[in-house]
Amino acid sequence: MTNKEKYKMAFSAVCISDGFSLEVEKMKKMKRRHIMGTVAASIAGCMIFMASATVAYAMDVGGIQRTVQLWIRGDCTDATVQFDGDGTYSMEYTDADGNVKSMAGGGVALAPDGSEIPISEEELMEHLMMPDVEYKDDGSVWIYWFDQKIDITDKFEDGVCYVKLVKGKETLYVTVKYKGGYAVGPHKYEEPDWISE
16 A cells, blocks of 8 residues: 555544635635735736836937927928927928928037037927028028018118018017028017127
């Protein structure tokens, strides 16, 4: 006779009480719940890991990319803008002639302690919505703001032109120095330092 058979014979006379049987069932149910809870927690953990890995991957690619509508040279244009998170952007769009164009820019602001901090996405978008001046090959000078296209070629006096732009309730004043830059402000024709140069 083997040990297994001896144990079977010795314990065959022992009866299990009904209470003990219920406890075994309760333990089985608790174990099942624990396993299901562990599985659910594992799935949730995997989902969080996958989401954070996706965010990290998107950040590694080089910033946040958006498709936006901008007014470029007086035309409403779809553009893909990538904000690099360091106060810079790069942008691609297709012009009215079907040519793919690229632009880039950025800047910094001064913190209260005097240190430089990158400008935000909102500030970059504000910059992209500002008036723009173009010097064309035919010698004409144009200013663009939203859907407005204004020929300012004949408005220069002593190399400086002043233009008032109005759109709804918003008014901007633009001071243009011929081939020397321009300034934009909400107050009437502020005279930048470079005008006297």
